Amino acid sequence: MPTSLKLLAGGVSALAIGFATIALGAAVTPMVFAQTLTQKNISLDQAIAVVQGAMEACKDSSISITVVDRDGEVRFAVRANGANPHNFELSRRKAYTARTFRMPSADWIKRTAPDQELYGQRQLREVIPLGGGMPIMAGEEAIGGVGISGAKGGQPAEEACSKAGIAKIQGQLS
Amino acid sequence: MSRMSQTLIGMTGAAALAAFSFAHAAPLMEKNISQEEAMMGYQAALAECRKTNSNDITVVVVDRAGQVALMARSNNAAPHNLDLARRKAYTARTFRVSSMTWRDRSAANTPAAGQRLLTDVIPLGGGFPVMVGEEAAGGVGVSGSRGGQPGDEACAKAGAEAIAADMR
Numbered sequence: 001m002p003t004s005l006k007l008l009a010g011g012v013s014a015l016a017i018g019f020a021t022i023a024l025g026a027a028v029t030p031m032v033f034a035q036t037l038t039q040k041n042i043s044l045d046q047a048i049a050v051v052q053g054a055m056e057a058c059k060d061s062s063i064s065i066t067v068v069d070r071d072g073e074v075r076f077a078v079r080a081n082g083a084n085p086h087n088f089e090l091s092r093r094k095a096y097t098a099r100t101f102r103m104p105s106a107d108w109i110k111r112t113a114p115d116q117e118l119y120g121q122r123q124l125r126e127v128i129p130l131g132g133g134m135p136i137m138a139g140e141e142a143i144g145g146v147g148i149s150g151a152k153g154g155q156p157a158e159e160a161c162s163k164a165g166i167a168k169i170q171g172q173l174s
Numbered sequence: 175m176s177r178m179s180q181t182l183i184g185m186t187g188a189a190a191l192a193a194f195s196f197a198h199a200a201p202l203m204e205k206n207i208s209q210e211e212a213m214m215g216y217q218a219a220l221a222e223c224r225k226t227n228s229n230d231i232t233v234v235v236v237d238r239a240g241q242v243a244l245m246a247r248s249n250n251a252a253p254h255n256l257d258l259a260r261r262k263a264y265t266a267r268t269f270r271v272s273s274m275t276w277r278d279r280s281a282a283n284t285p286a287a288g289q290r291l292l293t294d295v296i297p298l299g300g301g302f303p304v305m306v307g308e309e310a311a312g313g314v315g316v317s318g319s320r321g322g323q324p325g326d327e328a329c330a331k332a333g334a335e336a337i338a339a340d341m342r
Contacts, residue, residue, distance in 0.1 A: 043249050044246060044247065044248055044249050047246075048246070062209060069247075073247070073256075074245055074247060074256065075246075075247050076245065076246045076247070077242070077244065077245050078209055078212060078213065078243065078244045078245075079209065079212075079237075079241075079242065079243050079244070080209055081208050081209045081210075088241075088242065
């Protein structure tokens with residue numbers, strides 16, 4: 001066999017081994033059975049229902065309120081009448097903090113206090129150690145968060161109104 | 175400089191200030207969009223879009239200062255939709271015309287083309303100013319309707335006009 005043909009034959013068998021390895025590899029790794037993720041997320045209509053519920057509960061004040069979705073992105077947000085420049089941002093960051101840590105933002109304050117090992121979490125972007133944010137839980141899953149700023153009763157009132165808002169859709173979450 | 179001449183200069187300054195009658199200055203009374211009006215505008219934009227079966231739109235309302243007053247991201251929004259809606263609303267507010275009009279007015283090779291270099295503006299239709307008489311009191315931006323830029327603009331216009339009607 002001429003050298004060039006030998007090289008060609010060698011190349012072909014190498015290729016065949018290569019294909020066989022790939023086929024075998026694919027067969028033994030479970031990627032063949034991979035499925036698309038199907039994740040629950042808060043809908044816009046649910047977000048608006050939460051906002052309306054929170055506004056009813058906090059009707060003695062004009063509140064800034066933000067609902068974030070599963071990814072921590074804003075789904076619905078509205079700024080209060082006469083809001084201070086920082087209020088809108090605070091409402092978003094409270095919602096984000098509650099969503100990402102899956103707990104009321106007031107609880108996260110205690111967990112990340114300066115004398116705690118988790119103090120470093122406060123260095124994350126977008127989080128805020130202030131009460132008024134509540135996670136929106138569908139069972140064990142956090143599918144969103146709500147945050148309020150500007151209520152007359154301060155952080156405890158803001159948290160209560162966030163809870164009242166979520167209560168409006170609690171039955172539709174599972 | 176003598177103490178006396180310093181005093182004289184001081185008095186002249188005071189007289190000049192008095193001539194401009196700052197003493198009678200009053201605060202500006204600016205009309206701005208209320209929270210209730212922002213919600214009303216959102217609902218009006220949504221209602222208009224539903225007429226053409228566009229049930230999945232992203233809407234932003236900005237106030238007189240161009241700051242976000244309300245934002246609503248649709249269930250199936252693409253990652254860019256919310257920012258587009260905000261920038262359309264801002265563009266309409268700051269130039270006091272629809273963002274489609276501004277898109278055409280600032281086209282390449284026109285003298286205003288440089289305006290496109292501003293931060294936060296966007297040369298795309300779908301933003302409409304909230305006009306109360308000659309005053310631009312805010313803007314509404316829509317992204318993601320089925321009708322493209324003209325469709326987005328029709329919904330934004332409905333929202334802006336609903337707010338303006340309430341403000342008059």
